[in-house]
Amino acid sequence: MLCRVADSLFWMARYIERAENTVRLVDVTLQTLLESEHAPEEDPYKSWIPILSSLGDQALFESLYEDKSSTNITEFLTFNTENPSSVLQCISAARENARMIRDQISSEMWEVINRTYLWIKKQDPAKVCDEADYAFFQHIKEFSQLFQGLVDTTFPHQIGFEFVKIGANLERADKTCRILDAKRYMLQDSPAKDDALDNAQWAAILRGCSAHEAYRRVYVADIEGDTVRDFLLRSRDFPRSVLYCLTRTQLALHAISKCPITHFSNEAERRLGQLIARLNYANPNDLNGKEASKLIESIETDLGEIAVEISKRYMFSEIVDPAEDLEQAQA
Amino acid sequence: MQIKYDTESFFDEMFDENGRPRPHYKNFVDRFSELTESEFNRKREAVNLSFLQQGITFTVYGNQESTERIFPFDMIPRIIADSEWKQMARGLEQRIQALNLFLKDVYHEQKIVKDGVVPAEILNSSKHFRKEIVGLDVPRDIYVHICGTDLIRDNKGEYLVLEDNGRCPSGVSYMIENRQAMKRAFPRFFPKAGVRSVLDYPEKLLSALQYIAPQGKANPTVAVLTPGVYNSAYFEHCFLARQMGVEIVEGRDLVVESDDCVYMRTTEGLKQVDVLYRRIDDDFIDPEVFRKDSLLGVPGLVRAYKKGNIGLANALGTGVADDKVMYCFVPDMIKYYLGEDAILNNVQTWLPYRKADLDYVLANADKLVIKAANEAGGYGMLIGPHATKAEVEEFKAKVKAAPREFIAQTPISLSRHPTYCDEGFGGRHIDLRPYIICGEKTQIIPGGLTRVALKKGSLVVNSSQGGGSKDTWVLYSDE
Numbered sequence: 154m155l156c157r158v159a160d161s162l163f164w165m166a167r168y169i170e171r172a173e174n175t176v177r178l179v180d181v182t183l184q185t186l187l188e189s190e191h192a193p194e195e196d197p198y199k200s201w202i203p204i205l206s207s208l209g210d211q212a213l214f215e216s217l218y219e220d221k222s223s224t225n226i227t228e229f230l231t232f233n234t235e236n237p238s239s240v241l242q243c244i245s246a247a248r249e250n251a252r253m254i255r256d257q258i259s260s261e262m263w264e265v266i267n268r269t270y271l272w273i274k275k276q277d278p279a280k281v282c283d284e285a286d287y288a289f290f291q292h293i294k295e296f297s298q299l300f301q302g303l304v305d306t307t308f309p310h311q312i313g314f315e316f317v318k319i320g321a322n323l324e325r326a327d328k329t330c331r332i333l334d335a336k337r338y339m340l341q342d343s344p345a346k347d348d349a350l351d352n353a354q355w356a357a358i359l360r361g362c363s364a365h366e367a368y369r370r371v372y373v374a375d376i377e378g379d380t381v382r383d384f385l386l387r388s389r390d391f392p393r394s395v396l397y398c399l400t401r402t403q404l405a406l407h408a409i410s411k412c413p414i415t416h417f418s419n420e421a422e423r424r425l426g427q428l429i430a431r432l433n434y435a436n437p438n439d440l441n442g443k444e445a446s447k448l449i450e451s452i453e454t455d456l457g458e459i460a461v462e463i464s465k466r467y468m469f470s471e472i473v474d475p476a477e478d479l480e481q482a483q484a
Numbered sequence: 485m486q487i488k489y490d491t492e493s494f495f496d497e498m499f500d501e502n503g504r505p506r507p508h509y510k511n512f513v514d515r516f517s518e519l520t521e522s523e524f525n526r527k528r529e530a531v532n533l534s535f536l537q538q539g540i541t542f543t544v545y546g547n548q549e550s551t552e553r554i555f556p557f558d559m560i561p562r563i564i565a566d567s568e569w570k571q572m573a574r575g576l577e578q579r580i581q582a583l584n585l586f587l588k589d590v591y592h593e594q595k596i597v598k599d600g601v602v603p604a605e606i607l608n609s610s611k612h613f614r615k616e617i618v619g620l621d622v623p624r625d626i627y628v629h630i631c632g633t634d635l636i637r638d639n640k641g642e643y644l645v646l647e648d649n650g651r652c653p654s655g656v657s658y659m660i661e662n663r664q665a666m667k668r669a670f671p672r673f674f675p676k677a678g679v680r681s682v683l684d685y686p687e688k689l690l691s692a693l694q695y696i697a698p699q700g701k702a703n704p705t706v707a708v709l710t711p712g713v714y715n716s717a718y719f720e721h722c723f724l725a726r727q728m729g730v731e732i733v734e735g736r737d738l739v740v741e742s743d744d745c746v747y748m749r750t751t752e753g754l755k756q757v758d759v760l761y762r763r764i765d766d767d768f769i770d771p772e773v774f775r776k777d778s779l780l781g782v783p784g785l786v787r788a789y790k791k792g793n794i795g796l797a798n799a800l801g802t803g804v805a806d807d808k809v810m811y812c813f814v815p816d817m818i819k820y821y822l823g824e825d826a827i828l829n830n831v832q833t834w835l836p837y838r839k840a841d842l843d844y845v846l847a848n849a850d851k852l853v854i855k856a857a858n859e860a861g862g863y864g865m866l867i868g869p870h871a872t873k874a875e876v877e878e879f880k881a882k883v884k885a886a887p888r889e890f891i892a893q894t895p896i897s898l899s900r901h902p903t904y905c906d907e908g909f910g911g912r913h914i915d916l917r918p919y920i921i922c923g924e925k926t927q928i929i930p931g932g933l934t935r936v937a938l939k940k941g942s943l944v945v946n947s948s949q950g951g952g953s954k955d956t957w958v959l960y961s962d963e
Contacts, residue, residue, distance in 0.1 A: 156749045157737050252539070253713045256726035260538070267539045312751060409751070467751045 158254050159316045160468040165250040165258075166304075166320030169266075172243035173297035174328040178204055179230050180290040181361045185353075186223060201226045203338035207331040208238065224282045231289075232278040240293060244273050259307035262300065269296045315405035316467075322405070323460055326398035329385055330453050332361045336378070337446055355381045362393045382445050386452075387432055395452060396432050403429060406463070421462035428455045485519050487560070487902045487909050495639045495899040496911060497562060507963040508565035515673055516560075527669040528559055528904070534668070540661050542716050555658055556952030558903045561666065562914060562934040565962040572635070572643055572918070573928040575827030578818055580631055580920050583650060583805050585821040587627035591618050591801060601820050602813050606837065609888055610810065611858045612651075612803025614766060616773055620790055622799045623696040629797035630689065630761075631920040632656070632933075635828070637899035644831045644896065646915065647811055650802045652763045655933040655953075656685060656919050657720035660727075662955040663931070679957040680930035685919065686727035689761070692923025693728075696795035697758045704758035704795075707731040707748065709738075711764050711780045721763050733757070735764070740784030744791045759795040766800055808857040808891045809835060832894050836887035845883060845892040850876050852892040854883060867943065869895055898943055901954070903936055913937045915945050916956065930958035 182204055186197055198221040205211040205226070213236060218225045231240045248270040255263045272292070281289045304317055339354050355376045359365040362385060371388075372380050388394035403414065403425050412418035417426055432452075439448055491499050498509045505513040532554065535541075541552040564572075589596050590607060591614075597604045607613055632653025634646040663682055667674050690706065697704030710721040712734050725732035737748050738757065747754035762769060768778040770785040788794045804810060812833050815826040834841040834852070845852060849868055856864035866879040883890045900911035918932035934954040935945035945951040 154751045155731060155733065155737050156751055157734065159751050249713065252718075255539070256722040256732050263539065264537055268537050271536065 154257075154312050154316075156468045158257050158313070160464070161250040161254045162257075162313050162316040163320035163463075163468075165247050165254075165266075166317040167324045168243040168247035168250065169297050169300055170321045170324040171238060171328070172240045172247070173294055174325070175208075175230055175238060175240055175243070176290045176293045177363065178208075178332065178361050179227055180287070181357060183223065183227070183285045185357045185360075196221075197223050198226075203335035206338045207335040210236065210238065223285075227282040227285065228278055231281065232276075241273055244270050244293075257313060259303065261303045261307045265296065265299055265303060269293075312409055315408050318405040319402050319463065322398040322402045323456060325393055326395045326402070327453065327456050329362055329393055329395050329398070330449050330456070332358055333382060333385055333449055334446075334453075335361075351378070352376050358385075364391060364393060367391050379441055383440055386440065386449075387435075396429065399425060399429050399432070402459075409467070419462070419466045421459055421466055424455065424459050424462060428452065428459070485521055485524055486517055487513065489902065489909050489911060491900070491911060493639070494897060494911060495637060495641045497637075497899055497901045497914070499902075506565075508563050508959055510963060511677065512561065512563060524559070524904075531557060531559065531665045531669055534665065535661070538661075539719065540658075541719055556938060557662060557665065558936055558938075558952055558954045559666070559669065560902050560904060560909075561955040561957045562901055562916070563957045563959065566959055567962055569930065569958045571827065573930075575643070576633055576918060576920055576928050577926050578822065578824060578827055579633065579645070579648070579814060580628060580922060580926060582814065582818040582821050583631070583648065584625070584627050584922065586817045587799070587802060587805055588622075588625050589821075590804060591620065591627075596817065596820055599820070601816050602810070603837075606809055606813075606888070607804070610804045610807045612766065612801070612807060614801035614804075616786065617790075617801050621792075623698070623792075623795050626696065626922050627799040627802050628805070628920075629692050629696065629799075629922050631922070632917045633920065635916045635918065636831075636896055639897045639899075641899065643828055643916075645811075645814070645828050646831060647808060648805060648814070649917075650805045651765060651798060652717075653917070653919070654717040654720055654763075655917055655935075656929075657723040658953055659919070659929075659931060659933045659956070660685060660723075662933075662953060666955045677957065678960045680960060682929050682931040685921075685929050686724060688921050688923070688927055688929070689724065690728040690730070692921045693759045693761055693795070693797055695923040696797060698792050698795060701758055705730075705756060706759045706761065707733045707757050709733055709735070709760045709762040709764055709769075709782075711735075711768065715763070717763065724761070733760075735779070735781045738782045738785075740782060740788050744784070744788050745793045746782070746785065746788045757794065759797065761797050766803060769800070806858075808855055809837065809888065812891065831896055834892040836883050836890050836892065841892075842883070842887050845890075846880055849880050849883075849892075851895075853895050854879055854890055854892045857889050857891060867895065895943070898937075901934075901936065903938070903952075903954075905938065905940075910940065912940070913943050913945065914954070931956045 182200060186200055201223070202211065205214055214226065214229050217233065217235060218229060229236055229239065233239045234242060236242060248266050251258060251263055251266045276289065280286065301321070304314065308314055308317070336354060336358055352375065355378055356365065359368050359376065359381060364385060368376070368381065368384050371384065384391065385394055387396045389396060391397060403422070406422050406425065407414050410418045410422065412422065417423040435448070438444060487498070491503065498505055498513070500506055535554045535557060541554050586596065594607070596602050597607055628650040630653060632649040632655065634649065635643050636646050637643055659682055693706045694704055706728070707730055708721050708725040710718060710732055712718065715721070722732055731748065733748055739747050739749065739754065741747055741754070746757045746760070748757050764780055767775050769781040770783060771778045771781055772783045773786040785794070786800070789796055789800065812830065812835055815830060818824055818826045834845050836842040836845050845854070849866070850871070852868045854866040854868065859865070866875060868876060898913040898915060901914045902909045903912040905912070914934050914936045916932050916934050919929045921927045921929070934956045935951045936954055937943060937945045938952045939950055
């Protein structure tokens with residue numbers, strides 16, 4: 154497979170996953186706000202800061218908007234063309250990548266991306282953002298699911314398929330980490346320990362990962378920080394947990410190199426194996442409170458470096474994620 | 485639905501001068517009359533939506549917002565009778581043969597120049613004559629492997645050649661997609677219409693490409709070389725690559741190694757490429773030899789080409805035959821190389837390069853169509869009868885300053901075809917671009933791209949200038 158094609162497959166999948174995750178976060182936050190007990194005079198922006206910070210978008214948002222209303226934040230995350238991670242920009246970028254390789258992907262994959270792109274271009278941003286349009290969010294989520302289904306059923310399960318899996322799973326692992334990270338920013342906001350609020354926040358985090366029901370099935374008891382963290386980091390069977398995504402990425406990488414999973418044949422495989430082992434064999438203490446934050450932060454760094462190594466090995470180019478780029482420029 | 489309108493003084497493809505459908509349209513007109521207007525509109529909308537969703541689009545440059553557009557498609561097909569087609573195909577075959585002989589000649593002995601049939605100054609001043617490849621042998625002596633020759637019909641119904649596109653002719657994907665759309669819209673009609681298929685074009689193209697592999701290599705690796713996703717014909721490049729089952733590559737995917745072979749960068753390492761169907765013009769194809777600032781091409785490609793390590797379709801340097809001044813000499817070339825009279829005539833053309841013609845052109849500029857010798861897509865031309873005085877004067881000055889760079893033609897009243905427009909059915913001017921493939925044998929694809937000037941009265945059919953297209957049916961018989 155051409156390196157450029159591998160690169161586009163990786164990014165196409167990554168952008169679609171990113172759009173889906175952003176939509177999940179916005180949707181969950183808006184819903185949480187609706188049911189929250191915040192007094193009317195309390196600033197709803199406080200509830201958004203953790204989300205924006207975890208996405209690394211807070212500074213960009215504040216530079217673009219004076220009025221920090223929920224409507225504007227929603228606009229920023231969904232339709233803003235200056236935010237490279239907005240849903241619209243993600244769908245456009247996914248389509249641009251797909252267009253470059255439309256001879257390589259199935260026509261079903263291309264058409265569903267193209268159709269979604271045409272659809273989102275026709276939406277009225279004001280209407281979607283003012284009314285917190287549930288149908289809009291649902292449409293994007295369903296598009297992502299449909300796309301993944303089409304990849305499974307219309308795209309040969311060969312090397313290109315593995316690059317799609319790598320792109321989607323790295324992005325998903327990264328986003329789960331970032332959502333977990335959001336809790337850190339929430340903590341900074343609550344002066345005194347408030348168990349009810351704490352639980353509500355953890356529940357929101359689970360919902361942000363569509364993990365609420367899955368978690369409930371494993372842990373019938375209260376929603377507790379340590380167990381939520383453990384579940385989202387280390388569940389072996391929940392498809393949005395970090396460990397699950399990493400294991401899936403590992404399978405794909407080794408399917409490409411044909412190197413047995415017990416060994417490694419390149420730096421990406423080595424780094425990934427190491428990270429999986431660290432998560433797998435983590436001391437329970439490593440997953441508590443402050444330590445966990447450090448662990449999550451180092452996972453995020455590792456994920457970025459693994460992506461770079463994959464790119465060096467297979468695409469012979471430096472990986473540049475426009476969102477990361479912007480974050481660094483602002484830092 | 486009834487197709488009825490006044491054909492005025494034009495040659496109409498569907499109706500004769502008494503307003504009766506011509507024999508080869510009768511079958512279609514009868515069946516079309518069974519269709520209700522709402523059925524027709526439903527089909528039309530479905531077809532347009534399907535073009536949009538499939539992303540069968542072309543790119544309009546210099547337009548920030550909607551840069552992609554679908555090529556407007558008209559559902560009334562252009563139909564060509566068998567005997568008419570056979571005659572045209574013979575004419576095209578003769579023409580392409582002469583052009584290939586001409587290209588071989590000008591890049592080797594230049595006999596045609598020595599014998600005074602084509603003036604040496606014309607050849608040497610041709611913008612697309614590539615001195616870099618003089619003396620180079622190309623595989624199987626074929627230069628133009630894919631040609632799209634533009635034909636028009638005048639008010640007597642005679643087919644005339646407007647120009648030859650022997651560099652990177654585009655539009656063939658629309659020919660195929662238009663046919664698919666028509667088959668989906670009229671599934672029951674098609675089997676009975678007696679229409680020849682155009683759908684095997686990609687296979688024919690692939691075998692012609694394989695035929696020019698270096699040293700007749702078996703199972704050569706073929707790829708389509710595109711300038712990239714922002715090129716107006718990118719859809720077509722992808723379409724052809726997918727239909728042929730070969731890779732589509734950009735310049736940055738290719739590398740010429742020290743062994744002067746061309747490789748593509750793959751996830752498994754470098755892989756040799758044997759034949760490129762290139763859709764990048766000579767100017768941009770190799771910054772080592774042509775334009776140094778080009779980022780689209782492949783440094784070293786010409787080196788590999790000269791060593792015979794890569795087959796290129798079309799060959800380098802074919803643009804010299806696309807030069808509109810050279811076009812004037814094609815009938816002479818046919819006579820010179822084949823000893824035959826041209827079956828298809830050129831449009832009557834004046835060459836300001838010749839003193840007498842220059843005088844005539846300057847005196848009659850307001851009655852002529854004047855074209856830049858090396859522009860395409862409907863750019864750089866003056867339609868005298870429709871131009872203002874100032875525009876005419878401006879063009880005259882340009883012609884006077886550089887007579888070699890222009891040609892002038894009598895405005896042709898292009899034939900018209902019923903087309904569904906806002907006001908219902910109206911006559912619109914059309915042309916025809918049939919596609920010719922030269923491989924082991926020369927094949928004219930029975931059909932082509934019929935372009936239609938959708939603006940009332942307009943003679944410009946180019947997609948970049950608001951033209952649309954129609955499916956083109958070549959029948960097995962004359963009715």
